[in-house]
Amino acid sequence: MFKRILFLWALSLSFLACEEVIQPLPSPQVDSDRKVLLEEFSGGNCQPCADAADEISNLLGIHGENLIVVTMHTYLPAPQASPAPGATYDFRTDEGTEILNILGVPFGIPTGGVNRRPLGINDSRLISPFSAWAGIISDELNRPPLVDVGLETTFNAADRSLSINVNILSNADLNGDIRLTVMIAENDITDKQLTDDGVVDFKHKHVLRDVISSVSGDNLATSLSTNELVNKTYSYTIPTTDERGPWVAENCEIIAFVTLVDDAAGEQEVLQAAQVKLSE
Amino acid sequence: MKNLIYTLWALLFLVLCHSAIAQDQQGNSGGILSGNLEANANFFMRDTLIGAEGTPQYDRQLFGGESWLNLNYSNWGFEFGLRFDVYNNSFLPNPLDSYTDEGIGRWFVKKKIHKLGITVGYIYDQIGSGIIFRAYEERPLFIDNALFGLQLTYDLSPDWQIKGFTGRQKNRFDTYESVLKGGSIEGFISSGESANWSMAPGLGVVGKTLSDGAYTQLQNTVANYLPQDTFSLQYNSYAFTLYNNLTIGNFNWYVEGAYKTGDIYFDQFATRLTRTEGGVKEVEGKYANNDGSVIYTSLSWATRGFGASVEAKRTENFNFRANPFVSLNQGFINFLPPMTRINTYRLTSRYNAATQEIGEQSIQADITYAPTRKLSFNVNFSNITDLGNVNKDQGETLLYRELYTEVQYKYKRKWSLIAGVQMQRYNQEVFEEKPEVPIVETFTPYFDFLYKIDRKKAIRFESQYMMIGDDIKADSKQDYGSWLFGLVEFTVAPHWTFTISDMYNIDPGKQSPSDATGEKIDVHYPRFDIYYTNKSNRFSLSYVKQVEGVVCSGGICRLEPAFSGVKMTVNSSF
Numbered sequence: 142m143f144k145r146i147l148f149l150w151a152l153s154l155s156f157l158a159c160e161e162v163i164q165p166l167p168s169p170q171v172d173s174d175r176k177v178l179l180e181e182f183s184g185g186n187c188q189p190c191a192d193a194a195d196e197i198s199n200l201l202g203i204h205g206e207n208l209i210v211v212t213m214h215t216y217l218p219a220p221q222a223s224p225a226p227g228a229t230y231d232f233r234t235d236e237g238t239e240i241l242n243i244l245g246v247p248f249g250i251p252t253g254g255v256n257r258r259p260l261g262i263n264d265s266r267l268i269s270p271f272s273a274w275a276g277i278i279s280d281e282l283n284r285p286p287l288v289d290v291g292l293e294t295t296f297n298a299a300d301r302s303l304s305i306n307v308n309i310l311s312n313a314d315l316n317g318d319i320r321l322t323v324m325i326a327e328n329d330i331t332d333k334q335l336t337d338d339g340v341v342d343f344k345h346k347h348v349l350r351d352v353i354s355s356v357s358g359d360n361l362a363t364s365l366s367t368n369e370l371v372n373k374t375y376s377y378t379i380p381t382t383d384e385r386g387p388w389v390a391e392n393c394e395i396i397a398f399v400t401l402v403d404d405a406a407g408e409q410e411v412l413q414a415a416q417v418k419l420s421e
Numbered sequence: 422m423k424n425l426i427y428t429l430w431a432l433l434f435l436v437l438c439h440s441a442i443a444q445d446q447q448g449n450s451g452g453i454l455s456g457n458l459e460a461n462a463n464f465f466m467r468d469t470l471i472g473a474e475g476t477p478q479y480d481r482q483l484f485g486g487e488s489w490l491n492l493n494y495s496n497w498g499f500e501f502g503l504r505f506d507v508y509n510n511s512f513l514p515n516p517l518d519s520y521t522d523e524g525i526g527r528w529f530v531k532k533k534i535h536k537l538g539i540t541v542g543y544i545y546d547q548i549g550s551g552i553i554f555r556a557y558e559e560r561p562l563f564i565d566n567a568l569f570g571l572q573l574t575y576d577l578s579p580d581w582q583i584k585g586f587t588g589r590q591k592n593r594f595d596t597y598e599s600v601l602k603g604g605s606i607e608g609f610i611s612s613g614e615s616a617n618w619s620m621a622p623g624l625g626v627v628g629k630t631l632s633d634g635a636y637t638q639l640q641n642t643v644a645n646y647l648p649q650d651t652f653s654l655q656y657n658s659y660a661f662t663l664y665n666n667l668t669i670g671n672f673n674w675y676v677e678g679a680y681k682t683g684d685i686y687f688d689q690f691a692t693r694l695t696r697t698e699g700g701v702k703e704v705e706g707k708y709a710n711n712d713g714s715v716i717y718t719s720l721s722w723a724t725r726g727f728g729a730s731v732e733a734k735r736t737e738n739f740n741f742r743a744n745p746f747v748s749l750n751q752g753f754i755n756f757l758p759p760m761t762r763i764n765t766y767r768l769t770s771r772y773n774a775a776t777q778e779i780g781e782q783s784i785q786a787d788i789t790y791a792p793t794r795k796l797s798f799n800v801n802f803s804n805i806t807d808l809g810n811v812n813k814d815q816g817e818t819l820l821y822r823e824l825y826t827e828v829q830y831k832y833k834r835k836w837s838l839i840a841g842v843q844m845q846r847y848n849q850e851v852f853e854e855k856p857e858v859p860i861v862e863t864f865t866p867y868f869d870f871l872y873k874i875d876r877k878k879a880i881r882f883e884s885q886y887m888m889i890g891d892d893i894k895a896d897s898k899q900d901y902g903s904w905l906f907g908l909v910e911f912t913v914a915p916h917w918t919f920t921i922s923d924m925y926n927i928d929p930g931k932q933s934p935s936d937a938t939g940e941k942i943d944v945h946y947p948r949f950d951i952y953y954t955n956k957s958n959r960f961s962l963s964y965v966k967q968v969e970g971v972v973c974s975g976g977i978c979r980l981e982p983a984f985s986g987v988k989m990t991v992n993s994s995f
Contacts (some may be wrong), residue, residue, distance in 0.1 A: 189854070248748075248749065262746060
């Protein structure tokens, strides 16, 4: 009996029979033409959202211009999505809420979509926790862009008029519903945010102000051949202020991205993105 | 493909059942077909005052439900099982979202060949108390951690059994990609029929191999950390456990010790440095690669009219999941036993201590004394602290403390009274990740009076009054403030039960709803229920208004939203 038990226990130790080959960590910096879009969903009354903002700074420090971030405050029916107590502004927008609805319904915030691809658990396009963004962004940087997006802006400070010129050059033969989305976001807006240290004045970054194109993207083409060029222009006037507070033009940035959309399947992915700061 | 699988399974069951009926007609059937049905239907009625709004169910779907039909058939030494699951606009997986899917939620085939037992399919099982492995189902929490794979058992002797298994853990109608394998040896030792002692020892091991996808994602994630926070990663991790249940006379002593080798998990309390525009900053939450341990023991003694038990548990870094990127109640490989009393009254069960995987030490004691058959007393005490991981500079932090007392008196068979007081300290900041909130303090007297009108009819009254401490910073009562709960239940045996209750926010707190002027409102949350039972069928129809709550874990907050609407349930077994 004892021998039998000993034998079986020894057999179970065969679980540990081989020592695993440990692989070195890859370099976080990826040499890529790809610009990855991170659409973050945040809230003023959400303490982990402040930590997510720090993580975004960290990721921008690593990936630089290869990472494009837009932070959306939405009307998600959760107390965390509301402005923090004592906040001067309410950053929530209908457009951000509409985009969140396109990507799915999260367990909570912070959450984020990377290139609108189903890269989260259970093929969700919303990825939580925010600590998981880094690995997915690195993966996405290794995927070559199927289109190039050139983005130029002309801003007239006197009348705050903005002209946006977007050139899209296809790197492959593409078929399907190809759309262009153009947004405006603002950096360095100081207002209240719930953090580990309670509600404090916080520098909000990449805050979505408006979607200049249609929210689901303007139709660009139903097919593109390799090296085919498409151009789109937009005109926009940057408000001096609205119900969400003053707009500081030099802190604003324009984001443009091309999506391939399959409405019937409820799927889409960002093929490439671009960003220009108005202060540049 | 999915339809083909359903059809094949349905055909297999039809063949089996038809075969059983045919044999029955010939009078030689050995087959048994059994099963059960559970079905829930929710009709949503928007109530903006309590926050029952904004989800797809309130906005447009108006209806949601779930059902599980479980069929078991045994014959020819085989056991077959099949469960069909339906989720229609269900809020179970995510209370903010609507989930619709249906399919075979479980199937299995089981056969015993002499001493060898074979099971394939979706398997529910555990090793010891589940600390290193537990595959189980908890429908209200949307937990279904069945192991999809193969399990073999072998009877070494009538009292000793060895078990081995491998497979992947169920994830909705799919599986996680990580591969699990494990085994255990369990036995029973006693000194003979006349002896007053026995032992049931066991030991087990479980191994997890990460999928390539999860490993690569983890590598890319950790590579983004600053050098001092990075670590090398391994695909495999193992958990071992050794346990024994010793019975000597009226004493029973269970002890289990478990150890987990280096495993990658998300530690929401650990800190790391991140790059910022101005340099570096320390933030909370990082992936870690640490070994872990749990030690759990339970000692009980019972004699005529007296029973006492003491439990203790220490947990360190024992987050063991099929995928390190899942959070909340997803992907658990194991189960850490809770160390608090399971309360059932509406208000005494409002604040619950969720098991802490990263660090926890807890103790629970329970004493029951019944001097006569009419009178009994019960006292339960539990205390849970962390291991100094929550506030690293302040040492151990109190997570939960409860003192629960109960007196029960039965007068003949005419009436009975249960009464007592509960006191709690609940660390809302840790359990719900709400920053800057004080430890919730509750004091809740309660009573439960049952009066039997005649042999068939009975009426029961229940009430609790939960007094909540002050939130000095917020200059208000803590959380939702104080509550008064009352219930009247009228039963006509054996079929009908009618219940009416109200949970009244008698002294609103910081989280209570406000009116247009910002004044807190003392809201009523009424509920009406009708239950009808006929043999093995049970039906219920309820009108419910339920207060909201927030649950957070791993940096993600989840709203358990307020509910307003009508609920129907059907339970049946055959």
